[in-house]
Amino acid sequence: MSAMGQWLAIDWLLVIMAGWLLIGAAGVLALNRLELVARWLFPAGGCCGLLLFLLALTALPAAPEVAVLPIGLPSLPFHLRLDALSAYFLMVIGAASAGISAFAAGYFRQGEGTPPGLLCLEYHLFLASMVGVVLADDAYAFMVMWETMALSSFFLVTANHRIAEVRSAGYLYLVMAHVGAIAILLCFGVLQANTGDYRFANMRAQQLTPFWSSAGFLLALFGFGAKAGVLPLHVWLPEAHPAAPSPVSALMSGVMLNTAIYGLLRVSFDLLPMQQWWWGGLLLAVGLATALYGVVFAAAQTDMKRLLAYSSIENMGLLFVGLGLTLIFAAFEMLPMAALALTATLYHVASHACFKSLLFLGTGSVLHATSERNLGHLGGLIRTMPWVAWLMLLGVLASAGLPPLGGFVSEWLLLQSFLFTPDLPLPLLTMLIPVVAALIALVAALGGYTMVKFFGVIFLGQPREEKLAHSHDAGWWERAGMLWLALGCLALGLLPTQFIQLIDPVTQQLVQAGLGARTAANGWLLAPVSMDQASYGPVIFLLGILGSFAIAYLLVRRLYHRGTRRAPPWACGFPWGNARMQDTAEGFGQPIRQIFEPFFRMQRELPTPFDKQPRYSIKLEDHFWHWLYLPLADLANYLARLIGLMQQGRIAVYLLYSFLTLTATLLVVM
């Protein structure tokens, strides 16, 4: 701690973390008092999130600060450090969690398994540990925070633990989180280079050989990749994220996944002494495969939360592509281009946090109003839930990467960095880069398809079930939380030049170059390289559309207004149409299933003409589950059975084992 009266930003951050922990503790005291927990504790947590956002915003351009917390091992206290990179991710965590906490204040109800007070503890512990992960400056603190994050989120995922599927999803999540954590631990082991000093400052000073650098990078890729859900470590994500209560899904998809990106950035650009181009190539390949796989599966889903979870996998893939490109440019010392790719990546981190949280929160409102997650039972909710629907529309447009919202800016920047890749020393790589751009464009367009399906089937059309007519709109707390995130999507879309100024210190720190000065010169127009080369002005763009909208509307109204009549839909004169004749989610997924057939493991059950009760069913599964995970699980079971042979259940045998072990140890020692 610094001297009294002169508190640094990092001290205030610790205060916010402590605030979250206190709120969590208060939740335990008020275990079953829902009113207190929901109306006071969650909003207080949201205020802490808002403070975190503002604090991180001021800390972004400031010089790095360090602090040492006297907890932890005797010789190894917690080292904390606040630099531009961590401030940026803290800003994202703060902004997203403020909205999610406000939503959670209106969301949690009695009788959802875990009592509300305990949920409050787990939730705020989760938030505080994410801040801790980003602040940690030694491997020990990092791992403690990382594990706290994994465990608290595990308990949040299993909030409805009376449902068997939720329990198994939670188990899968726990296993994958720990497999990843082991890899990260090993990575830090490599990085400290036999010095026994686990402070990040020491790791930065080590000069590893290329071999050990690559080993460290690969371990980090595996560990953080498991958290981000990249191929083939993605299987837990579509199980765990939908199982959790919606605010927790939002927190996990929108915020927690970003800590994996943070970790990868921290290890590969800050801790490792060098970057090699093939790391970037590997990230590019993994990211592309993940993005394509995620979006194709998202388009075929029929459960709204699973659809969003697959869409998160897609977005993580895109982020990995951005990171890969940054690594390639950094390895070849093309720093301005590296800064462009890194800016695109970081921009997408923020916009993904906003729109994915918003969409998950919206599914929570829909779930509460209708108690349905299956798209096949929804429809027409825009009329009974206008607030949720219109706010979700903003999130959907941002997620589809459409101008003038947040998702488009990051895709635009990413495509720019692909397109203007100067000649790389490796001709093959230069050739492959445009192909990657083509695939990115395909993924983005498929994302649009998925989002139209998502929004259209839930909110548009006619209600597919009777009970939907009685669904009610979200409460005020929920609306406030969603509104905050929707405004985030809008601001990220309309103010790219201002936001890039915020990213500038981060890129300066990591790749010693930035877009800040160049973009600031052009005011409202975003021109990352030069005005002649490419420019994009979202405000003018929006004004152009809205201006033509308004002029068309006014002119039509003035010159030709012949009134409007309400009548039943025409439908080509077919009078017997009903809600079940609309396209279902399966119908919307059908072309995708057909085109991308090899991606799926499909089990179809088709009726024959002679069936008395014709039934059509289709089951989609993941190839990886059958190719990789089930064999691994079988192997584990087999090994367990072998070990089981040793367990006879008689004390004498166990004593014999102890005796043999002792003898063997003595032999080794002597």
Place this chain on the structure above:
Amino acid sequence: MTGVISQLLEILLALALAPLLSGWSRQCSAWLLNRKAPSLLLPYRTLHKLFNKESIVATHASPLFRAAPYLVFGCMLLACAIIPTMSTDLPLAPAADAIALVGLFALARVFISLAAMDVGTAFGSMGARREMLIGFLAEPALLMVLFSASLICQSTSLVTIVETLAHRELAIYPGLAFAAVAFIMVSLAENARVPVDNPNTHLELTMIHEALILEYSGRHLALLEWAASLKLFAYSCIGLALFFPWGVAEAQAPLAMLLALPMLVFKLAIGGALLALFETVSAKMRISRVPEFIASAFLLAVIGLLVHLLLAR
């Protein structure tokens, strides 16, 4: 000041010429089919007739349904405003480059699809699904076509592309040739033209665009029809800008616009006639073959990009 004038002229010209282009292509195809051609002014009369009718809106349609025609119209008008057709001196052009232009088309497509799903009839949602299916393949293909030109010109700004391409020596870029073929295929698909969709059909199970706008009537339908012809106009102008950019007036020569207008009308007339010819000699595809058609356009565009890179070194 000349910039503002040329910008306004472009917008007004697009509004005025777009229905004429649709009418012209319809007239050509009537001639080719040995039918008596309708008047060239038929599209204008149709618009006038539709605007003068009352709009019938489905009972449970949401505001999204009523806002969509205006939004789509606005998107298409903005698209026409940023594509350099007569002049490269366009104040609006820096607001959107080639990628944003593709995003603009995607925005319009998403809104019209959502509006079609809003009423909740079987036709509407089917049309929306098919439109999005074509869109998700056509959008990256169009992007790749534009990228081929961007790589040659080292810019994604449409104005810079046109200026660079107009000043190059008369040589055929092999990459651009691939892109041209891909572009023709994409624009046929995107404008609901024959091998993919039939603009003259109703009540067919294979229809796409007509299924989308089935529930619209009166002024809403008029706006959507106008927007559709603006889209055809915009695509034709992209084609002209990429592959025949000669004759466009530049910022330094405002008077050249006087020459640019007849040049543009001439080029569009030829383009419309070729479109009619192509539509007449080809047959409509089964809907399940359409993804293959557009995917091959996508691959052609990517090959064009690779060819350019191979030859550039």
